[in-house]
Amino acid sequence: MSGSQQPRRLALLGLMTSSGVLLGLSFPPSPLYTLAYVGFIPLLMLLEQLSRSAQVFRYSYGAMMIFHLITLYWVGGFTHGNDPYLMVSGVALVFGHPLFFTVPLLLYHWAKKHLGQTTSLVLFPFLWTAFEYSRTLSEFAFPWVTIGNSQAYDLTRIQIAEFTSVYGVSALLVAFNVLGFLWLQRLAGSSWTFKSKPSLLTLGAMVLLYVLPWMYGAQKMNESISIDSSSQVRAGIVQPNIDPWEKWGEKGPSRWISYNRQFTTYVTETEEFEGDSLDLVVWPETALPFDPTIVGNGQYLQALQSLARRLDLSVFSGMPSYVPRNDRKDSTARPYLVYNAARLISPDSVYASYKKVVLVPFAERVPYAEELSFLVEPLRWGVGISGWDKGRDATVYPLRTTSGATTAFGGMVCYESIFPWYVRQFVLGGAEFLVIITNDSWWGKTSGAYQHAAYASFRAIELRRWIVRSANGGISGFVDPQGRFVQETALYTQARLVGRIQPERGLTFYARHGDVFAQVCSAVSGALLLLMMFRMIRRKGTRGSTTDN
Secondary structure (H helix, E strand, O other): OOOOHHHHHHHHHHHHHHHHHHHHOOOOOOOOHHHHHOOOHHHHHHHHOOOOHHHHHHHHHHHHHHHHHHHHOOOOOOOOOOOHHHHHHHHHHHHHOHHHHHHHHHHHHHHHHHHOHHHHHHHHHHHHHHHHHHOOOOOOOOHHHOHHHHHOOOOOHHHHHHHHHHHHHHHHHHHHHHHHHHHHHHHHOOOOOOOOHHHHHHHHHHHHHHHHHHHHHHHHHOOOOOOOOOOOEEEEEEEOOOOHHHHHHOOOOHHHHHHHHHHHHHHHHHHOOOOOOOOEEEOOOOOOOOOOOOOOOHHHHHHHHHHHHHHOOEEEEEEEEEEEOOOOOOOOOOOEEEEEEEEEEOOOOEOOOEEOOOOOEOOOEOOOOOOOHHHHOOOOOOOOOOOOEOOOOOOEEEEEOOOOOEEEEEEEEHHHHHOHHHHHHHHHOOOOEEEEEEOOHHHOOOHHHHHHHHHHHHHHHHHOOOEEEEEOOOOOEEEOOOOOEEEEOOOOOOEEEEEEEOOOOOOOHHHHHOOHHHHHHHHHHHHHHHHHHHHHHHHHHHHHHHHHO
16 A cells, blocks of 8 residues: 555544444433434445445445444443353344345435435435335344344434334434534635525524424323323333343253242242332243143243232243144154243233334344244254244233223333334234333343333334333333333343323324335435436447447
8 A cells, every 4th residue: 555545544443443432322321412413424424435335335334343342342242151042143243234224325325426415315215214114024033233222222313203213213313424424524624704695504404303202202201191090000120130041041941940949039029019009010031931721830820820819910921832733744843832922910800912013133033934944953042042933913901990990001021022013913902002022131241231221212213102111130110101111120130110191092103104204315315216217228338329429
């Protein structure tokens, strides 16, 4: 490399690094969420200086990898170091997932070459939003680092999510970045002066993008949330803080010694609610690491029913579900379908289990396992939570309160809660409040548990529903329809919470119409990309005819 090229390369690396760091530091638990409003500007400056697609790919990947390293450093469970497969898959995610993020950046680069800078800048917010939406639609889906999620702590501005879901927040952030980049570029190139009309119009548009959501959100946040004693639900949360490695790590006869100890912990903690006149107690994901409804485990089911009758409440608990399979093609296949599931036990009923539908790719299930069955067994994680089968329906459970009212709720398991389109299915099915059960204790005191808890605020706002969140080691709590945690626990503590929530029956725009905003963004992106392809083909045809002549 010549001496003249070295400063340019360093400048490009600086822009790449700046973008990755700014975006990474905007995500929970960082309080610096406003950095997302400028996180794309260095990246757009970088792309402006690159002419070849290979360069765009390399630098885009570098920026997105830095972003992932800061945001998702925790996914490998390195704080525990107990499972090699978990650590390998975590490394693969951090270094592999940024490849997806190069796609919209490459498309933007090609659009700039064939449609011009102005059109490509207009396209970029639509293109990015469409990309994020697409990352929720397959069994490889991983929308954890959706850019809008970075604003989960900015409750006032994200109230717009009741119309657009989190994708509207993403589009707003990217649009703000585009305007900021355009303003800085034109000032630096002396195309505009600070007081010129285009400059002032651009600044005005940026101010509107920042202020208007705040104005709407401030109005929503000032609305009082009332709880009607005649229809309220009094709910309790048990956070046992059981080591998940202990939960799944025991083998042989000692396994049931551990299971008995865990079960006793939950029963004892729930008995402490006696006298609180609760309607519902929520235990976390896989609170029971076995299915109490199968032959041989009946004593646990009887104990649960007895607990529910004695305290006159219902218990919603995570537990596996074993279903005999009728499609065994050979003797080596598992005799049961095994689901990561949950079940409601009321004083007078044991309801059918809800079987988790959206599973973590590879960690819980090999994507498209039916088509890739030869990969399932080699990739089965050894601590009891991988190789789950996939459920089919969003189950809504009825609940009778102590006041005699009847309500309904939907309970999702862990990872499902970051998918707006899926959580919406529970509300469309009649859920008047929502429950999230999870086990975020695999990762130690890292960003993961804070991020997962913060994203619950989006689901509450999108659907205007109360959320009861029970996590094995935290963070547990109650989230109101404006996204506020009105009560919450600390990480890695044993705790119990009691709260009052109000069932809601109204439907937000998002509940009624779903991801129409993201779909419109996808349609606009598709139309402009088709225009780009048409121009590319026409130019090639023109060059060909010129050569022939």
